[in-house]
Amino acid sequence: MGADPYDRVMDPAAGPPAMRYQVLGPVEVWSSAGERLALGPPMQMRLLAVLMSQPGTAWSIDQLVDELWQGRPPKTAAGNVKTYVWALRRALRTPDVPDPAILAEATGYRLVLDAQTLDSAAFDDLTQRGYHALRQDLCSDALRAFEAALALWRGEPFAGLPGRGVLLSVRARLEEQRSSLLEEVADLHLRAGRHNELIEPLRAQIDGDPLRERPWGQLMVALARAGRRADALATYRRLHRQLSDEVGVEPGPDLQQLHTRILRADRELSTAGARTPEKPTPRIVPRQLPAPPTLFTGRTRELARLTTLLLDDSGPAGTVVVTGTGGVGKTWLALRWAHDSLHHFPDGQLHVDLGGFGTATEEAAPSTVVVRSLLPALGVKPLEIPAEPAAQFALYRSLTADRRLLVLLDNARDAEQVRPLLPGSARCGVIVTSRHTLPGLVAAEGAHPVALDLPSTAEARQLLVRRLGAQRAAAQPAAVDELITRTARLPLALSIVAARAAARPTFPLQAIADDLAVSRGGLAALATDDAATDLRTVLSWSYRLLSADAARLFRQLSLHPAGEISAAAAATLAGAPPHLIRPALDELTLANLLAEQSPNRFRCHDLLRAYGEELTDAHDSAAERRSVRKRVLDHYLCATRAAARLVDPGHQPLDPMPRTAETAQPVFADHRSALAWFTVEQRVLLAAVDDAVAHGFDAHAVQFAQTLTPLLSRLSQWHDLAAVQAIAVTVARRRSVPRAEALAHRDLALAHLQLRRYEAARRHLRDALARYDTIVDRPGQASIHLQLAWVYDIEGNPREALPHAEAALALSSSSDDKRGTAAALNAIGWGHARLDEHVRAISYCERALALHAEVQNRVGEAHTWDSLGFAHQGLGAHPTAAACYRRALALYSDAQDQCGRAETLVRLGDSHRAVGDHDTSRDLWGQALAIFDRLGHPQAEELSERLATAR
Template sequence: MNLRGWVVLVFRLLGEVEATGSPVPLGHARQRAVLAVLLVEVNQVVSRDALIDRAWGERLPRHPRDALYSYLSRLRASVAIDRRGSGYVLTAEPMSVDVHRFLRLADRAAAAEDDQTALAAFDEALGLWRGEPFAGLDSPWFGEIRERLARRRQAAELDRNDVRLRLGLHDRVLAEAPAATTTNERLAGQVMLALHVGGRQADALRYFERVRGRLAEELGTDPSGDLRGVHHQVLTAGGPIVPRQLPASPPSFTGRAAELARLGELLAASPVVVITGGGGMGKTWLALRWAHDNAHRFPDGQLYVNLGGFDPTAEPMRPATAVRGLLAGLGTAPAAIPAELDAQAALYRSMIAGRRTLVVLDNARDLAQVAPLLPGTGPSAVLVTSRSQLTGLICGQGAGVLTLPLLTDAAAVELLTRRLGTAAVSAEPEAVREITLRCAGLPLALGVAAARAATGPGLAGLAGELRSACLDALDPDEPGSGLRAVFSVSYRALDEETARAFRLLARAPGPDIGLLAAAHLLAPGEPARLVRRLTTAHLVRENRPGRFRMHDLVRLYAAELPDDGDGRARLLAYYRHAAVAAMRRFAPAESYRRPEVDEVVWPTPEFATFDQARDWLDTERANLVAAAAVDDTGRLAMTVFRYFEAGAHHQDALTLHGRARDATGPDSREHGHALLHLGTVLLHLGRTGEALEHHERALRHARRHGDTVLETCAACGMAAAHEQRQEYEAALEHYEHALAVARGNGHRHREGVALNNLGDLCGLTGQYALAAEVLTQGLEIAGECGDLGLVAYLLANLGDVYEGLGRQREGVAYLGRALELARAGGNRGLEVCVLNDLGRASGDVEKADRRPTR
């Protein structure tokens, strides 16, 4: 491509041939003609002979090729013109050429799903015309192109008139109508309708008579059936034309059958219903589908106005503008519309009273924008869509409310299938699963994904893009239509304090958050008030009472916004402090293996009972895992070890303690305990070799730093690993070492743990009498320490031992008490083992799995 001196230009052919953006030497008429031919065929090769014929026609110069080369040489100084074979091509963005821009905008307007979008495109397209195309260029080819463009212009003008009439803009139709009576029957019908809607029925009928006379005089014909139909409509109408303003019904609507049914139920109970939900949830599509399906129930018409409350490219519509449009749609002449908003609203209520009309108020910002547009009394119904909850409308005026949920996975797949076809979706099930996972039930995201897959990388390629850069993959080229644009409108509507809360909540580790945790994250703000505002704006949702969640895609958008300092650090301090408080109730006897908390954190939850502590831990489990992943101290993982072990949450624990091992310094206490806890988890997962390695490392760490608590724990862990490998002598050696260290250092609770494990090993090797003696000693110590969890293990082992001694009734009694304590303590792993042992004792099973040691 020749780029010498080339810059971005705007070419204007709809009038005199011009170029803006840089001084282009267009020269005299024939040079402009050469440029115009290449611009009409922009990015297409035009043969040399065709170029000469189109530019000169029959008025050829003496040496046409030399003249052509001369003109091309001059134009190339500023325009990208290249030779291709025996022809030439001008390379430019088609939308920089007003002819192509006009044609594309006209096509876009004709395909628009709503009248306001269509009107904007028509206005821009027709505004490009400055006069006769290619003014001053006179070859036959230019004459043909002029005629074609004139026909397209007239068609666009007539289509725009139809849109204006549907929007109640009859005054604009009349303002641009030709002064002379036209013979174009479609235009004549539009003028008649505009006159009639404006309250000028007599003028409309007189205009028809003038058109009929001119048709007879000039063409020798009578008015067509269409024009006679308009005449009959005007002649027989006792009032204004029935408005039919609904945009087209959405073509790929799916997955909302329950919501459509619920919408009908709500409208049966209340004349006003608010459809609310976050950006991209499909509120407008739901409203339009219901409106089209039920249009027959509103014989007096359907009114529609896009209030632009959350439009990324424009300001919200003023209520006065909206009510004037509704009045025009009902046939009110402009001169009859009052100047003041209150008077306009009163007139609107008067005109719609008694009518059975459906009013769709789309994309409302707030109650102030909606209130003047509501009918007073009568059988009309109103559908309002908004990202705001419009609480004042719901509470103050009894409006029904329908909050849209995310699409189910099945509905998401159905949406993709409708857009892409069954064959494409069925061929790549893994890619479809990935796409639906990443879009997380958001209809707009799924729609954009379907469009991208259809026109770009395909399903597998799109799935890969979503994994690496989700928001980028869901941002189409068209401005204002991507997810970032949709989310940004809601974000920009927030006040500064609430916007800060939004940014902070997005950085909270874990899938959701409670109000107490939010208080630390959002300090010094008031969490309940701020979270309520974000819920009202549908930027977070209350997924269960008192718990709040942000959609994954919204969180990704928020993460791109500026960070707000140490909010996450405050939240981590809260989780560490609250976890210590919970574990004091959950495992009170094991305070020696938890870190001290030196942060001053308030407020924190208070746990009066074991059940309260366990409930908090269950609720926060996913958040604790996520928080531990960013906790470089390793203290949070160390604190909650026993809870994750008792609940058999081994995969979570593997993540938790693996992160703590990697994040902590090799000489820290937390590092040693991370090794210990990883070894225990690996043992539960049957990975005895890795478990033994981690316990050995923990034991070396303990001896190096004189940590006798860690030493006795690690020795027990090594013994348990050897026991699982049936290496009983090695197991006995390590259990005895653990017991000796515990007794020698006054670790009473660890002594009880070691006795439990040693007694279990004695029973396993058939030394039942010795096992009973050892376990009974351990039971006394566990009771003394108040550790009911350890008591449960000891009772379970005693149950097995007494069964081995042939004292089955006593064994079953011990097992029954162990089962009660295991269930009360939430120890699912022990509960399963005891149930297995009870089944064996009663003859239901032949062999039971061994219980995990502590």
């Protein structure tokens, strides 16, 4: 046997890969011992194929459900996905690879593979090596790499699996790459004079894909060189007939010219071993592209978008504008795509750095570019270049009119700099990169915008791993994660960090991460001696072009608690009405110093904010900066209180509202719109708590924590609630506010309770009761006793829970707190139901239900209907129990209380199972599991095991 193609992409010192994953044919996984692993049923294998199609990419449960069932999932789809993942993890574990390759993410899963173990990645790597050798005219090296890449193929990619969704697009990309590679190999064999050997393989290739013209031309050349001129002409007639009958077109001009040359018995075509002529007359083919970026990883979607926009069935066409902030990787993306697509541009590539953003005082003028770079590259001698710019541009358009060229115009400042440099043919592809969005070019010239955002965390990790080596990165995963966070995933910053780490192979990565932590964002640690790669210098090139208003807003944005901000909050930040601040927002967006990620919502990445903070420290007074911070905190506190009152009408804030004269407040129609706003702003509001503490706004921090409780609870964000309330406990104690401290302890206990940290919950509830010794607040004390009852109940001690529920009832009744009384009555009813005293339970719950309806506490009603269902279920009245549970589900759905809904779904499933309706029971449990899994709830694992047993 010959050498394994995998060996060509591996470090020989690293040894063979532990596992081999294969998609270039039937999907298979092989152990290091050479055994094929059993991957399970078709749907399970399809799930693995989806993960293998984009290794390192995080897939949410919803995305995986869409891929597996294509819009028609069963009700148990989410649960099925978890079951498939569990089975695949077991299948992929071997003695030498004990850790699962499929990792759980916050919302789903991702497959982590070493690139050397996946055949499609090996194919890509070998292909790139071959093209690199070809550009250096090392034909034999290129041929070896190409043939090694093709040897990895065992059939159609993902053979045997339905071709839809992501598998369809990845399969099409791989097959296109393989077809192009076969054509490159044929060209190389023709150059080497192996025309006789090529005839039959080319015929087979044409039979498989008869509408690709390049193999037809190669077959005609091979036949002509083999002395079979008549067969070559017959081949052309066959192609002509096929294209005319099936597509209604004639062969392209290159094939027509080749046909003419064969008719004329061109001597070069009849000479064995001669190079394949590309044109009937010699012509300079420019190759101006800089070298491909060696560290480039990811950007799969953006590369596919460029292919869609720049290539169609007839070849390259169109103009694309790649926009994004400084250092985000616009040039890298353009170069990577250009080098991958060279075969589509046989007439060459032109490249110009227009200098729109850089150290030069002026950007390159179009006439200068044409005279000094483009016309000479197209073969025009200096004395032949016209004197007038208009004539220069006309000559440039004439020379590009009949060519298939790729033109890369890098670093453009505006549309006027680009327009004269657009070629004179729709067959040319043009890529423009710019920090500005160039709307004029999009509107007038029909250019297609491609906005380049920060890479995903997985892509950022791939970049570091590729430079640092998989072994070093795997040994220090926490440091790698911190480097990604500190660099804000900005490719330029990641590259600087990777270069420093690579230059210091013995340094722990954590030491480099610590350097970045010295200043927020680590700008000082990202300085270099080269202005083109020094991050602070690169960012300054964009800032210095801003108007005074936009520059001031850019500085103020660094004082915002988080990297994303609404237009209303930006107006508050600036202390101006929204309509007056909009022009500055638009200017920052056009300059890609800000991204409008959705209507009236903007994002600024961390390193830009760090740069803005340096600027505001230098240009704005301390009093101005504090005023901006207070305005923003007031804005968010007022809005959060308004949302909390709609979600929980019984919510009572600790302190009066701050003055809001300078704030533009959101308006909520109902609790749904309030929760929708909170879902969007949640990360910002949590950051506001930290920001308030960090800058001496203690009162704001405590008020935020108390106001966030009903919102975080409704969305089951227990870890966030615990973090916020831990801050509130510390700050309230520092400020000596006993009631605030008691409430913080109570709400921190609630978070611990939901996270099943029962001892911690009891400790904080005892601390809360101790604070009430110094103040009179019976409703507050009652709420503590209710939570203590809840703790004991969840721990399985309903007899210890019941006295606390009764104490809560006494305290609430004595203070005429109807909401508290209703909650206590329900807690007592639940406690009796847990003790199998179901008739007494129903009596208490019915009293609670009437009070909840009186005070319009719909979530309280939902809790009580759930308790009633549990009591009737205990009596064996399953139809009545099911009706109660469904009333609770309707109320929970209206209130958007997902955790309460999931718990009731479980009990409703139990009720159906008790009467033998196992299918409905499993379906209801599956719905509950999907919710628990999405919330990261501890009950998800227990319910998943129950479902697996039931199945």
